[in-house]
Structure formats: structure tokens, C-alpha cells
Amino acid sequence: MASMTATFRKPSIELHHLDSTGYEFPVDKKRMSYPPQGPGHSRKTSRKVNGALNQVNGFTNGVSRAANPSRPGRSKLQRTPPDELHDLICVGFGPASLAIAVALHDTLASSDHSSKLHQRPPKVAFLEKQAQFAWHSGMLLPGAKMQISFIKDLATLRDPRSEFTFLNYLHRQQRLVQFTNLGTFLPTRLEYEDYMRWCAAWFDDVVSYGQEVLEVVPEKTQAASNTVDRFAVRSRDSRTGEVSVKRARHVVIAVGGKPFIPRTLPQNHPRVLHSSNYSTALPALLNDHSKPYRIAVLGNGQSAAEIFDNLHGQYPNATTSLLIKGTALRPSDDSPFVNEIFDPDRVNDVFDQPDATRKASLTEDRSTNYGVVRLELLEKIYGDLYTQRLRHANEEEWQHRILPHRVVDSIEDSFLDDRILLKVRDSGSSGQKGKNTPLEETMEVDAILVATGYARNAHEEMLESLEHLRPGQDKSSNEWKVARNYRVELDHEKVSTNAGIWLQGCNESTHGVSLASSTPNTAPNRY
Numbered sequence: 001m002a003s004m005t006a007t008f009r010k011p012s013i014e015l016h017h018l019d020s021t022g023y024e025f026p027v028d029k030k031r032m033s034y035p036p037q038g039p040g041h042s043r044k045t046s047r048k049v050n051g052a053l054n055q056v057n058g059f060t061n062g063v064s065r066a067a068n069p070s071r072p073g074r075s076k077l078q079r080t081p082p083d084e085l086h087d088l089i090c091v092g093f094g095p096a097s098l099a100i101a102v103a104l105h106d107t108l109a110s111s112d113h114s115s116k117l118h119q120r121p122p123k124v125a126f127l128e129k130q131a132q133f134a135w136h137s138g139m140l141l142p143g144a145k146m147q148i149s150f151i152k153d154l155a156t157l158r159d160p161r162s163e164f165t166f167l168n169y170l171h172r173q174q175r176l177v178q179f180t181n182l183g184t185f186l187p188t189r190l191e192y193e194d195y196m197r198w199c200a201a202w203f204d205d206v207v208s209y210g211q212e213v214l215e216v217v218p219e220k221t222q223a224a225s226n227t228v229d230r231f232a233v234r235s236r237d238s239r240t241g242e243v244s245v246k247r248a249r250h251v252v253i254a255v256g257g258k259p260f261i262p263r264t265l266p267q268n269h270p271r272v273l274h275s276s277n278y279s280t281a282l283p284a285l286l287n288d289h290s291k292p293y294r295i296a297v298l299g300n301g302q303s304a305a306e307i308f309d310n311l312h313g314q315y316p317n318a319t320t321s322l323l324i325k326g327t328a329l330r331p332s333d334d335s336p337f338v339n340e341i342f343d344p345d346r347v348n349d350v351f352d353q354p355d356a357t358r359k360a361s362l363t364e365d366r367s368t369n370y371g372v373v374r375l376e377l378l379e380k381i382y383g384d385l386y387t388q389r390l391r392h393a394n395e396e397e398w399q400h401r402i403l404p405h406r407v408v409d410s411i412e413d414s415f416l417d418d419r420i421l422l423k424v425r426d427s428g429s430s431g432q433k434g435k436n437t438p439l440e441e442t443m444e445v446d447a448i449l450v451a452t453g454y455a456r457n458a459h460e461e462m463l464e465s466l467e468h469l470r471p472g473q474d475k476s477s478n479e480w481k482v483a484r485n486y487r488v489e490l491d492h493e494k495v496s497t498n499a500g501i502w503l504q505g506c507n508e509s510t511h512g513v514s515l516a517s518s519t520p521n522t523a524p525n526r527y
Helices: 046-055 095-109 166-172 176-182 189-201 275-285 302-314 336-342 346-352 355-368 375-391 458-462 464-469
Strands: 085-091 124-128 207-209 211-219 230-237 243-253 272-274 294-298 319-323 400-403 406-413 420-426 439-445 447-450 500-503
Touching: 085 095, 085 230, 095 124, 095 189, 095 243, 124 211, 124 243, 166 176, 166 189, 211 243, 211 458, 211 464, 243 458, 272 275, 275 302, 275 447, 294 302, 294 439, 302 319, 302 375, 302 400, 336 346, 336 355, 346 355, 375 400, 420 447, 458 464
Parallel strands: 085 124, 085 243, 124 207, 243 500, 272 447, 294 319, 294 447, 319 400
Antiparallel strands: 211 230, 230 243, 406 420, 420 439
């Protein structure tokens, strides 16, 4: 989960004014005027949303908002009637879109009135598929920490005096001194998600939750016009099934990744769970924590290692196996020089590189963010396995094992019970009798947790109606070409310069590995 840092340049209601270095919002040189606090300014929905924090998932409680000394305020962004033309619609309300909302608010709250936003407040709306704000709710495990500094939060690198910095959140919750005593830049994932929930609650007026966006359709204000100058965003209410339409001149698509399960595995099997659903779905499936379940974990990155480690405490009598395709779990590299690949200015270098050079660089950089584990966790897991070695010299007798070179070729249901059968190939074995064939085995398990990452192509289906607007690109490809400022390149003869589409979180091949990050600290400032 890499970094989300970048920089903002002067925002304007017309997003086509964005340049290659991104927004740079004006900074208030005086003390910012914060929205009022207190019950009289709380949204009616906040009690429901905050109450949900008391039970974040099946394993661990969230941060109780009811006990928090400070409630969220109200944003400077105002609700726009749904039938009016919006300046901006953001599809998805995760960290990227939340940071856009924060930056817009900070600009409106600034005493520098030179921004065009002060001349006419923007008409903005956010559409989010989830029923409420949540960030990796299925992986909020006890003790799990962020992998990046809290300084790379939603606002600090853009304006350290923002209301929405992580430090101000701690101050508002009266935990700043105590957090300082921890002596760390890495808060727990649970606390960081609560920080983002606290920020998100400011924007309830402009966020529609439970809205699954189906498509973005180009439109012309004047039927006789030759150019598209707005877009219709169709979404479906997940509770009622009702389809509604909002229109905007500019659309940002920031929907994050879709859980990826290898094609050799069933995509909708009740006992095949993606890591994103670990702590929300597994407790319902395996509801007796004292039972001697058999559980497999597939993957060799941070999520797989965290799940493997967490299972030992959640199911103390279970037998667990971590199946990795390589020879061993490997540590992530977060040394200072390597971390510079996540610096905002580094995106310029990556984008300007020749295709071959960029491809080679990305392959090298992926080791910072994919298929690697933080050293502290590696040492803990190794220590736990070593303790088993004290009791049993034969690893086959261990309760918890890491099995290298393993590839799951298929899964079948067991005819004898509710378990599933994994057909596993040991690619590191030459088989029997000197034959050069991998050793195959069958593992019977109650569940398999698949920690194989995410596919970041959800925007492709949403933009199918814009295919005819590609500027001479290969229309047989699903990949949309984007400029340095993340704007989708559309035919300028067919689309007005005052209208556009921007993509977030799916541009790794052109902008660098930080864009595929699961953490909330770089996406905010990429425009």
C-alpha cells in the first residue's frame, strides 16, 4: 500500500485549466475559520454512520465516535439540486475523491479570494457505491499499521494548516499528546480509517452513498452542436434499484480496485474469499472460533502475511497454510532513497520516460509495493514458526506452515463434507523417480483466503459510451490514454475544452507505482 502524496495547483471550476504539475491551492496565511462544532451542526445521518464504527468487522471493534470529544463540522461545499448541471461529479468517494473534497473546502475557507471558486462556489457531487464511508474495512486487523507516514495524509503536504490534517484530527479527539508518546509516524490502520471517516462526515451534504455508477454518457447541451460539452452519469440506488442521472461538465472516476481472484479459481464460491472480505465474511463462514478448521491463504504480499498471522489468534485450534509462489516471503523496501519514487515530482520523470525505459523502471519499482511484507511482520511470523520447531522437528506436524512454490490449479467441492479440495502444484519439485514434472497434491480446507491484489479497470465499462470519442487511438484496446494531469485524451474536435473526464488510481503504466496504492496518501493531489 504505497503512497498518495502529490500537489495541487490553483483549482478552477473549469478543470480543463489543470496543468501538468497539478493543482496548487492558495494557502490561507491567517488562521483558518473552521466550521462550527457541536450537536446543532451535526447531520442527522451522522449518528447512524458513527454508530456503525462500534463494530467495524467480525474480529475487532472500531473507534467509538460516541466517545469522541469533537464531532465533524460542515463543509463549505453546498448541495446542488440533482437536476442542475454540476461543475464536477466524482465517481467514488474513497481517499482520492475525499482529498479533492478537502482541497475544495480549504480553498473556499481560505482568506485568499483570488481563486475563481470564491466568485462562484462549485457545484459538486460525489457518488459512492458503499452504504457509508469505509476504507479497507475487511482488513482492519488488530495492531495492523499503516505502511506510510501520517504526514502523507489528505492535506498536510498541500497545506499543513488545513483542518483536515491527521494531526488536527488527533488534536480534535484529544489524543495528540498520547499519540506523540508512541514515537511513531505509522498509526494503526484502524485509527487512520477513523481519521478518514471523520473527514468524510464533513461532506455528507454532497455525497450520495449507496449509488453504483453504471455508465458515463456524453451529451450536447444544444442538439445541433458538433461538440460534447457535458456528461450524464447514470447510477443505481443499491437499496431501491432506482436508476437516476446527474449531469456535469467534468467527471473524475476514482473507484479504486476490484478484488482480483485468479481465473483458475471459482469467482463466486462461498468458501473462496478475497482478502478484502477477510474480517467481514470469514467470521460468518467459520463462526466457531474454537473449531479445528483447516484454512489456506494464497498470496505472498502484506495482506496474505497479515491474514496468516491474524488467523493464529482468531482460530487458535485451526491448521493454517500460507501458499506462496516464490521461494520465500520477502521484505518491502521503504528506505529513504527508494521512497523517493513516491515523491510528487517523480511522476513527471516517470511520465516523460520512453515507453521501454518506463516499463523497466516500473518492473523494478513494483518490489516496493507488491508481493512484499514489512520486516517487523516477517520477523514475528518467523518467530512463531520457530516456536513450533522447538516442539516438532518435522514441519509436516506443524499447525501453521508456509509452503513455497505452490500454485493452485483448481478447486472442487468435497463430497464428504462442506470443505473444498484444492488441487495444488509444487512448482519447485521435480516429482518422483527423477521425472521433470511438478509434484501435485490435494489439500482439503474449510476456506481459502485469496490475497492476490486488485484489478484496476472498472472505468473501462463505465466509459464504453465514449469509445467513438477516442482521438484516432486503437479502439480495439480497452486502455484509455491519459495526459500528465490525468485527463482522458478525447477528440478535441468532438469534445469541448470545457468538458472532460479524469482517471484516478488506474494509471500506473504511465504515472508510476504510487497510483495503484491502496493507501490514502497520494491520490489527493494528482491533478
